[in-house]
Amino acid sequence: SQQGEEDPQALSIQEGENATMNCSYKTSINNLQWYRQNSGRGLVHLILIRSNEREKHSGRLRVTLDTSKKSSSLLITASRAADTASYFCAYEGNFGNEKLTFGTGTRLTIIP
């Protein structure tokens, strides 16, 4: 399977702390994206990083990409209770078929 893997599978931190989750993948990619899923809901797109980019910021989110290691990380700074959710990486391989392959997800719990 080409499915991406994420670690940790679950993460609990105190409100105000930073949360870091990691994603590894197995193929060459065009881009890598991060999505958030609140319990019982659909996924919401957070941020996209292209294969020729190394770092990207959006508000309290910082994404890095290391194509030589086939890995990415998502950092959420100054966490809030509302950040409690599952986070998934998803990458588009450069096979020309536009398919998006998802990782297995990290369940983040912010303790107030």
Add this chain to the structure above:
Amino acid sequence: NAGVTQTPKFQVLKTGQSMTLQCAQDMNHEYMSWYRQDPGMGLRLIHYSVGAGITDQGEVPNGYNVSRSTTEDFPLRLLSAAPSQTSVYFCASRHRDRGTYEQYFGPGTRLTVT
């Protein structure tokens, strides 16, 4: 815009029954896809379409059919339901060739096959 809508929200089927999960989007997106989500597995691609009249298989297509007669609609048909198809199903859509690539997801259909 309503975005991506899915019906029904919940469904219980008996083994061997067939049904169609509906998906519609009002954003004029060319690309639509169906995923299933199982515990600990993330999302796995079932089928996808890059435009009306064009469909292709994803990672786990067996037991499912799709068609794309219009840009807006992308129904998923279960031909003969099996307990292994118990899952949460998500439909998603996005533009092609716009440089954005982000997918918009529906709220999901929770399917139980007994």
